[in-house]
Amino acid sequence: MRRTPWMVAATLVGAATLAHANPFFIGRYGGLREGPTDPGPFSMYWNPAGLARPGLHIGLHLQALSRAATYDRDAESNGVPAEVADANAGEATVSAFGVVPAVAVGYGFEITNDFVMGVGAGAFVARAGAASWDTDLAAPEAYPGAVDGPQRWAAINTSLIIFSPTCGVGLAHKPSGLSVGLAPVFNVVTLSTVRARNPDRTERLFDQSGQLAEGRILFEDGEAFGVTLTAGAKWQPADDLAFAVSWHQGATYKVNGNAYVTFGVAPETTAKAQIPLQVPDTVRLGADIGATSWLVVRPLAEWTDWSVMDRQVATNKANGEPLLVIERDFEDTLAAKLRLDFLVDPRWIVHVGAGYETGATPARTHEPGLAESDSWQVGAGFTVDLSESLRLSSSYILQQFLDVDVDDSLQKPSVNGHYTDRRQYVTLDLEILL
Amino acid sequence: MRAHATVAALALVVGLAGCSEDTPRKDYDDYRARTADRRANACVPMGPPESRFADVRGRWFVYALLATGIELGLRVELSGDTSEAPNDLQARFWLDRADPDVDPPLTVVMTRVHEDGTFVLVADLALPPELLGGDTTVLASVVLAVSTLSEHAWCGDATGNVTSPIVIDLMGSTFFATRDEVDALQKGDIPFQCPRVECVDEPSSDSGPTGDGGPPLDGGVPRPAAPDLSDVASTRRDLTGHYLMHARLAGAIALKLWVSMLYAEATDADGRVAAFVEGSLRRATDLPGSTPLITFSTPVAADGRFDIWLPGLMLDSPLGPVNADILLTSATLPVGFCGRAAGTVRSPITLDLANTNFAMTPWAPGTPLPDPLPNSCETAMTLVEPPPVADSGVADSGAADGGAADGGVADGGSPDAG
Incomplete structure (x- = not known):
């Protein structure tokens, strides 16, 4: 079935008006095959309506990701005195590399001539963040905190993982091509983070007596648990035409952990602490449009309700008083992506893709920790049928965030300056069809 | 299930941070380890100075x-x-x-x-x-x-x-x-601690800034030998008050600073009187209540002599920031005090402060500069009463005659190459 150009254009325009940009979102299951129309095992994540497919499907996913970001803390706009500029201003860098696996299994069967049911289970780490800013070995020895870099007042080292075991069910009505699915997601959140901190939210290094004033606050062993839902629908009126929508429910996790505080030369103090972690709702739209016999056009669109994250306040559980306040003022995000699948051979598919995502973080609350600006991405990949029951896919995706200049920071201490961020993803997906 | 799932999550994310040992806990512990000496050596007075009854209403x-x-x-x-x-x-x-x-x-x-x-x-x-x-x-x-x-x-x-x-x-x-019966004082106008008669792990004399105490801020600055001041007569007395310090560092950099002093005496168990001064330095143009450039505390000998060690002193100047390590060896005069300095100016030019003279003349901050304004013991010893203020020139005018005579810019403590 050949699509007319206007149909493709209309779909693209529609997609472009929606969006996606997700701080600490690393889900790239299937690489460039991603999206709510994905019929593979990782429909478990993207859209459980895709589970309603006969047979046993096993998906093994491995993602290698790297990040390279910089933050140049400007001395003047942050009010850093010249004598401590070496300690509280200048460029900080962070680079990270990680490998994240995921697994999904689905089994579908006909329950009547008209209906197919599928069930599945999987385990993902769709959202995670790990940033350990590079130490500044050239920092003046006189300032013992400076080795953690000039960004340390906002972030030194953070590890956040949301591990999501999932199960789901899908049901397809073959005559209409309509399928629906629902998946409860069991999210386990772990969070640890450390930053420099003074009780008066200044970046003072020494007090009036010349004694150490700079401190640290560590939030460790933070854990939370919550069940969310993923629901989706897919309509496939023809073999080469499909439309799908999925909804990933958000949640606000109350992450409970231990706070360790060292202020100046005072003895260390500890407290049970709680910090909220808002994860937004996400709605994804996608379409598979067979434009020619050798080209499938796949527009994707995403909206994420990031405005739920207005601020994060870590509180002392003993008295409810705030220990740490981080302004966020996040904005809802939109993203539009376009994927092109070239069927170059009965066994081979070449994927190319591009996209643009708006950032959740306004400049005034941008900071070296949790913040993302607008970004564009490009990628390329392939899928090859190794046998009738074995399919291999691989993709490379480059995500480049637009540089951000901040001169009106709301954070305390302020984090005005220049930010850069680039991330790269390489995915490897093995699909077993039995 | 929760704990197991957490472990599973951590196991799944292999090396997400690039290095499994590079954890927030490790960075926190590293910082505490790096600063352990500063906490252990923090100057904590071991006890109060000798107390005496007085009407404190x-x-x-x-x-x-x-x-x-x-x-x-x-x-x-x-x-x-x-x-x-x-x-x-x-x-x-x-x-x-x-x-x-x-x-x-x-x-x-x-x-x-x-x-x-x-x-x-x-x-x-x-x-x-x-x-x-x-x-x-x-x-x-x-x-x-x-x-x-x-x-x-x-x-x-x-x-x-x-x-x-x-x-x-x-x-x-x-x-x-x-x-402070008129509620005029602000933070920084007075010391924040008792005169330090005893202190655990008192930093060595070659440790860095904070005047005569506290841990080094600069990794440790050698304290120079005190200049000889034996030719200047000195008698201990109450030095509490405000002074205008006038010096010409190494004969090249004219310097005027506002020095606030608080003098106190304490008698030990043996009846010996120990005297101290707590003080702070500000630019001569600074307003009352402003943050001092540096504070200091030092004992005063029975003959009224004392040293003020100012390592890592930072000042603004038209030439850029001035960074100096200055030892002021002082003698108490009938009016004000004076002395000789040692140490080094490190920037914007390197200067050995040998043969530097200074004088501290009683002064009310914010008022015109005293006239005459001595800058050495030789000239200060001639004063028999606090000098009157000059008719012309104010503290922040940058045109005080004392500074002009030095060929420097006397703009309230902003040194200049003379």
Whole structure:
């Protein structure tokens, strides 16, 4: 079935008006095959309506990701005195590399001539963040905190993982091509983070007596648990035409952990602490449009309700008083992506893709920790049928965030300056069809 | 299930941070390890100086430095019916920004001043968020163990706890109080601790800034040998007051600074009198209440001689920041004091401060410069009474004749190459 150009254009325009940009979102299951129309095992994540497919499907996913970001803390706009500029201003860098696996299994069967049911289970780490800013070995020895870099007042080292075991069910009505699915997601959140901190939210290094004033606050062993839902629908009126929508429910996790505080030369103090972690709702739209016999056009669109994250306040559980306040003022995000699948051979598919995502973080609350600006991405990949029951896919995706200049920071201490961020993803997906 | 899932999650994310050992905990522990010496060697007075009874009724300004690095200014009014010991007094507390004549006190407590002048003030304070730049009201239960130095000054150690938002032990906090019947003093105008008669792990003389005490800020600056001042007669006396320091560093950089001094004496168990000065340096153009460039504390010998060690002194100048390590060896004169300096100017030019002379002339901050304005012991010794102010030239005019005579820019402590 050949699509007319206007149909493709209309779909693209529609997609472009929606969006996606997700701080600490690393889900790239299937690489460039991603999206709510994905019929593979990782429909478990993207859209459980895709589970309603006969047979046993096993998906093994491995993602290698790297990040390279910089933050140049400007001395003047942050009010850093010249004598401590070496300690509280200048460029900080962070680079990270990680490998994240995921697994999904689905089994579908006909329950009547008209209906197919599928069930599945999987385990993902769709959202995670790990940033350990590079130490500044050239920092003046006189300032013992400076080795953690000039960004340390906002972030030194953070590890956040949301591990999501999932199960789901899908049901397809073959005559209409309509399928629906629902998946409860069991999210386990772990969070640890450390930053420099003074009780008066200044970046003072020494007090009036010349004694150490700079401190640290560590939030460790933070854990939370919550069940969310993923629901989706897919309509496939023809073999080469499909439309799908999925909804990933958000949640606000109350992450409970231990706070360790060292202020100046005072003895260390500890407290049970709680910090909220808002994860937004996400709605994804996608379409598979067979434009020619050798080209499938796949527009994707995403909206994420990031405005739920207005601020994060870590509180002392003993008295409810705030220990740490981080302004966020996040904005809802939109993203539009376009994927092109070239069927170059009965066994081979070449994927190319591009996209643009708006950032959740306004400049005034941008900071070296949790913040993302607008970004564009490009990628390329392939899928090859190794046998009738074995399919291999691989993709490379480059995500480049637009540089951000901040001169009106709301954070305390302020984090005005220049930010850069680039991330790269390489995915490897093995699909077993039995 | 939760714990197992967490472990599974961590196991799944293999090397997400690039290195499994590079954890927030490790960075936190590393910082504590790097600063362990600074905590262990923090100068904590081992006990109060010799206390003596005095009538302490009246209004006081208290400047406290809490162990968390928080500076706290309080106004305290002590009132009672008698001046004799033991003296039961009522203490009313206000924040330094409050007007005790108008505003209600934060808290009112009772105390008894004992025969030796010691007394204890226990105050539960609610410090509003804006005071500390934080997000919540800070609740603190502070115990001030007071030693009376004179009828004009008391000081001591503060203990207790911040109780909210998080419990913090205030052990190691200090305070100093001086009479302020007109509520004019601000934080930084007076010392924040007793004269240091005893101190655990007193930093060595070659450790760095904070005047004559505290840990090094610069990794350790060698203290130079004190210049010979034996040719200058000196007699110990109360040096409390404000002075204008006039010097010409190495004959090249004209320097004028505002020096505030508070003199105190304490008698030890053997009846020996130990004298100290606590002081602060500001630019001559700074306004009262402004943050000092540096503070210092030093003992005064029986003949009135004392050294002020100012490592890492930073000043602005038209040539850029001036960074110097200066030792001021001083002799007490009938009017003001004077001396010779040693040390090094490190930037913007490197200068050995040998043969540098200076003089400290009594002065009221914010008023025109004294005239004459000596810059050495030789010229200062000729003063028999505080000099009158000059008719022309003000402290911040940059045209004071003393500076001009030096060929430098006397713009309130902004040195210039002469």
